Amino acid sequence: xxxxxxxxxxxxxxxxxxxxxxxxxxxxxxxxxxxxxxxxxxxxxxxxxxxxxxxxxxxxxxxxxxxxxxxxxxxxxxxxxxxxxxxxxxxxxxxxxxxxxxxxxxxxxxxxxxxxxxxxxxxxxxxxxxxxxxxxxxxxxxxxxxxxxxxxxxxxxxxxxxxxxxxxxxxxxxxxxxxxxxxxxxxxxxxxxxxxxxxxxxxxxxxxxxxxxxxxxxxxxxxxxxxxxxxxxxxxxxxxxxxxxxxxxxxxxxxxxxxxxxxxxxxxxxxxxxxxxxxxxxxxxxxxxxxxxxxxxxxxxxxxxxxxxxxxxxxxxxxxxxxxxxxxxxxxxxxxxxxxxxxxxxxxxxxxxxxxxxxxxxxxxxxxxxxxxxxxxxxxxxxxxxxxxxxxxxxxxxxxxxxxxxxxxxxxxxxxxxxxxxxxxxxxxxxxxxxxxxxxxxxxxxxxxxxxxxxxxxxxxxxxxxxxxxxxxxxxxxxxxxxxxxxxxxxxxxxxxxxxxxxxxxxxxxxxxxxxxxxxxxxxxxxxxxxxxxxxxxxxxxxxxxxxxxxxxxxxxxxx
Numbered sequence: 237x238x239x240x241x242x243x244x245x246x247x248x249x250x251x252x253x254x255x256x257x258x259x260x261x262x263x264x265x266x267x268x269x270x271x272x273x274x275x276x277x278x279x280x281x282x283x284x285x286x287x288x289x290x291x292x293x294x295x296x297x298x299x300x301x302x303x304x305x306x307x308x309x310x311x312x313x314x315x316x317x318x319x320x321x322x323x324x325x326x327x328x329x330x331x332x333x334x335x336x337x338x339x340x341x342x343x344x345x346x347x348x349x350x351x352x353x354x355x356x357x358x359x360x361x362x363x364x365x366x367x368x369x370x371x372x373x374x375x376x377x378x379x380x381x382x383x384x385x386x387x388x389x390x391x392x393x394x395x396x397x398x399x400x401x402x403x404x405x406x407x408x409x410x411x412x413x414x415x416x417x418x419x420x421x422x423x424x425x426x427x428x429x430x431x432x433x434x435x436x437x438x439x440x441x442x443x444x445x446x447x448x449x450x451x452x453x454x455x456x457x458x459x460x461x462x463x464x465x466x467x468x469x470x471x472x473x474x475x476x477x478x479x480x481x482x483x484x485x486x487x488x489x490x491x492x493x494x495x496x497x498x499x500x501x502x503x504x505x506x507x508x509x510x511x512x513x514x515x516x517x518x519x520x521x522x523x524x525x526x527x528x529x530x531x532x533x534x535x536x537x538x539x540x541x542x543x544x545x546x547x548x549x550x551x552x553x554x555x556x557x558x559x560x561x562x563x564x565x566x567x568x569x570x571x572x573x574x575x576x577x578x579x580x581x582x583x584x585x586x587x588x589x590x591x592x593x594x595x596x597x598x599x600x601x602x603x604x605x606x607x608x609x610x611x612x613x614x615x616x617x618x619x620x621x622x623x624x625x626x627x628x629x630x631x632x633x634x635x636x637x638x639x640x641x642x643x644x645x646x647x648x649x650x651x652x653x654x655x656x657x658x659x660x661x662x663x664x665x666x667x668x669x670x671x672x673x674x675x676x677x678x679x680x681x682x683x684x685x686x687x688x689x690x691x692x693x694x695x696x697x698x699x700x701x702x703x704x705x706x707x708x709x710x711x712x713x714x715x716x717x718x719x720x721x722x723x724x725x726x727x728x729x730x731x732x733x734x735x736x737x738x739x740x741x742x743x744x745x746x747x748x749x750x751x752x753x754x755x756x757x758x759x760x761x762x763x764x765x766x767x768x769x770x771x772x773x774x775x776x777x778x779x780x781x782x783x784x785x786x787x788x789x790x791x792x793x794x795x796x
Contacts, residue, residue: 237289239283241281243264243279243281244277244297246274247273250271250272251335256269256271256273258277266289267289268292277296278294310400313389314396316388316391317401318692320693328691330356332685335695336695339667340683343667353682354683354684356685357543359539359688359689363690366537368441371398371439372384373426373437374394376396384397384412404441405443407450407484410482412441414482415439419475422471425462427456434462442530443486449489451489451528455496455503456493476512490512490515492530494509505530519538521545524577525604526571529593541573548659549577562583563629564631565631566586567621567635568634569594569612571594572610575598575610576605583609584609584626586613590614598610599612617648618641618643621648631653631656633656633658637665639660639665639668657700658701682700737789
């Protein structure tokens with residue numbers, strides 16, 4: 237197989253998130269993105285390395301028997317926003333469920349083979365489910381008329397007008413149409429990514445599913461030279477007037493203008509002005525109220541988020557007792573949704589989140605809901621958890637797409653909590669982290685997918701991990717006078733252990749090696765004993781022969 241070669245074949249399956257697997261005539265396996273199982277396609281091979289081939293989809297030669305007669309959106313196939321608009325929703329769910337199960341099964345250890353994989357939960361709304369969209373200004377082709385919408389599939393530059401987008405509701409489409417027509421009529425230039433010139437960049441729209449409140453934000457550069465005779469203030473006043481004259485199903489609460497001169501093609505807040513109303517709106521989840529600002533993180537599917545967090549709460553189940561006596565860590569807490577949901581059944585919930593704006597919002601939302609036992613800390617989980625005085629009884633993990641930093645995961649494991657819930661928006665990252673968690677003694681109890689992103693390849697997964705079966709353990713009170721403490725009192729010093737090993741094996745062992753073996757055997761050292769000064773420091777590891785000798789010494793002294 238060579239680069240540039242054209243191949244044809246049937247898509248045998250689709251791996252997460254959108255990797256169609258085509259088997260060429262010579263038997264070569266080719267990955268073709270954005271294809272659907274059962275389709276006959278042609279693709280151009282664009283990458284060949286280490287025996288793996290990737291191809292760019294050229295044409296669907298024959299539709300799959302699974303597909304609808306007509307796709308669910310007129311923009312499907314051109315717009316890069318959705319991948320599976322041509323599949324019935326039930327087929328989408330079935331495909332995603334199997335993709336995640338395959339990923340989890342591939343890393344499950346033999347002792348965890350009996351884990352429970354629960355049926356996938358659907359989004360309450362398969363269409364018009366998004367509460368946030370980021371649209372881009374540009375042109376549909378070079379030097380074409382102004383466009384406002386999504387990037388064309390496979391293109392960094394071309395923008396597709398998406399006036400009939402199906403993953404948002406009619407209010408989104410209304411403000412999109414008004415904004416495009418207003419600036420197109422006035423021939424206002426968009427920002428060219430290569431030339432770094434122009435005015436219009438992005439258009440951010442948010443709408444709450446429960447309250448119906450709408451917030452819109454126009455993102456531009458500070459380059460006002462191309463606005464013609466109109467001043468910027470006059471131009472924006474006219475745009476605000478056009479939006480306010482429209483009738484909406486919801487309520488327009490705020491119109492904003494954000495300046496962004498960054499070269500990167502992302503929305504960066506370099507100053508935001510309120511042109512109308514306010515710079516926030518409210519959303520409700522599971523009887524809690526949340527204040528949301530233009531750039532604060534919040535799940536993009538409000539009704540789906542209720543299903544997701546309800547699932548997480550069900551997984552936690554009886555682990556948090558009714559007496560609210562336990563401390564919960566909500567790591568990667570975002571705007572604190574999970575922390576606030578758990579606060580009624582916890583003594584204290586501590587949330588850690590690296591985005592400072594999200595932490596500020598979390599504190600405001602906790603106060604808004606009258607919750608006094610939630611604490612939110614801004615910072616990287618890897619560094620922050622070393623500074624927290626409390627120890628958790630339970631941990632909830634909701635990391636970003638790339639999963640948990642390996643060093644942070646090791647620190648989390650050291651807390652040795654009996655149960656934790658891992659919420660993942662990228663199952664490949666979850667699978668990678670599960671390998672580590674299982675190796676360190678955690679059992680995978682149950683897994684369930686929640687579809688938050690219909691028509692796309694993305695999926696949320698909730699996983700319950702346990703080190704203790706709460707239904708099978710027995711709590712026993714033992715009085716100290718009932719114990720024979722003869723062996724337990726034999727706490728040998730490091731010097732005594734070294735002497736014993738040298739005398740019986742002829743091996744010399746260091747204090748570091750002894751500390752490592754003691755830790756492996758569950759003998760807790762002081763917090764910073766033999767700890768490297770830096771997270772990046774390299775420590776020599778105890779060789780197997782010396783580890784065996786040290787364990788014999790620990791047995792001799794009755795320490796294990």
